[in-house]
Amino acid sequence: DTAVSQTPKYLVTQMGNDKSIKCEQNLGHDTMYWYKQDSKKFLKIMFSYNNKELIINETVPNRFSPKSPDKAHLNLHINSLELGDSAVYFCASSLGTGGSETQYFGPGTRLLVL
Amino acid sequence: GQNIDQPTEMTATEGAIVQINCTYQTSGFNGLFWYQQHAGEAPTFLSYNVLDGLEEKGRFSSFLSRSKGYSYLLLKELQMKDSASYLCAVKDSNYQLIWGAGTKLIIKP
Numbered sequence: 333d334t335a336v337s338q339t340p341k342y343l344v345t346q347m348g349n350d351k352s353i354k355c356e357q358n359l360g361h362d363t364m365y366w367y368k369q370d371s372k373k374f375l376k377i378m379f380s381y382n383n384k385e386l387i388i389n390e391t392v393p394n395r396f397s398p399k400s401p402d403k404a405h406l407n408l409h410i411n412s413l414e415l416g417d418s419a420v421y422f423c424a425s426s427l428g429t430g431g432s433e434t435q436y437f438g439p440g441t442r443l444l445v446l
Numbered sequence: 447g448q449n450i451d452q453p454t455e456m457t458a459t460e461g462a463i464v465q466i467n468c469t470y471q472t473s474g475f476n477g478l479f480w481y482q483q484h485a486g487e488a489p490t491f492l493s494y495n496v497l498d499g500l501e502e503k504g505r506f507s508s509f510l511s512r513s514k515g516y517s518y519l520l521l522k523e524l525q526m527k528d529s530a531s532y533l534c535a536v537k538d539s540n541y542q543l544i545w546g547a548g549t550k551l552i553i554k555p
Contacts, residue, residue: 373531375489375545388542422488429541431476431496437488 335359336438338423344444345413352409353441355423363387364406365424365435366398375422381406382429413445448472450546452534457552458524466519466532466549474539480508480519481533483548489533492519521551529553 336357345351357364365388366378380388381400395411406423423438449471458464470478477496481489495501495510495517507520519532531548538544 372547373483373550374547375533375535377542377545380542431537431541432494434479434491434494435543436491439488 336423336425336436338421338438338441340441341439342442342444344446346446347413347415349413350409350411351413351443352407353421353423353443355406355408355438357404357423357425357436357438359425359427359436361425361427361436362403363426363429363433364400364403365426366406366408367422367424367437369420369422369440371419379406379408380429387429413443415445418443418445448538448544450534450536450544452532452546452549454547455550455552457554458521460524460526460553460555462524463520463522464524464551466521466534466551468517468519468534468546470515470517470534470536470544470546472536472538472544475512476537476539476541478508478510478517479535479537479543480506480517481535483531483533485530492532524553526553526555 363382365380379398384400397409400406420440422440424435426433426435451469480492483489493508500509505522510517533548534546535543
């Protein structure tokens with residue numbers, strides 16, 4: 333009965349490879365997010381979707397491409413992985429985008445690029 | 447630019463009280479959140495303030511002063527399991543969450 337789930341939990345890969353991370357929420361939320369947390373623990377928003385529509389698209393290399401096949405899923409595809417992409421990637425969801433809407437986080441995907 | 451400031455690290459003793467401060471400068475304000483993040487885990491929601499004053503929730507309380515751009519999280523009767531990072535985040539005028547870098551709280555016996 334996990335609320336927000338991500339796969340895989342760990343991802344170790346070589347530079348130049350392409351990889352995908354999947355996220356699913358069973359909370360019935362309309363809004364989903366991708367965050368990157370670097371070694372300094374700073375959470376940085378990457379993308380946000382509301383009802384399958386992209387609403388936040390921060391300055392992220394275009395090697396990163398999100399896809400939301402439906403409201404419950406938000407996947408992240410990364411092309412041509414670089415060393416600097418190593419980080420923890422968190423998916424989150426919220427009921428909506430309003431002020432009091434709390435974001436609930438998945439367990440994170442620890443990406444290590446060698 | 448938008449900015450959230452918190453102390454990088456704090457140390458406290460088991461059973462004591464600790465106050466973690468957060469100051470913010472954002473374009474607009476639509477609420478302030480506190481999250482707890484244990485090492486290697488996801489952030490989990492602790493509290494939300496949108497009006498000035500104190501919100502109490504068990505051993506944790508959160509205070510907000512919008513005129514001063516200031517909030518604090520107060521943790522009472524500290525337990526070893528409270529060792530974690532505490533993240534302050536503000537929703538700006540676009541309802542986007544702006545995050546602080548977090549305060550690592552170390553609890554000593």
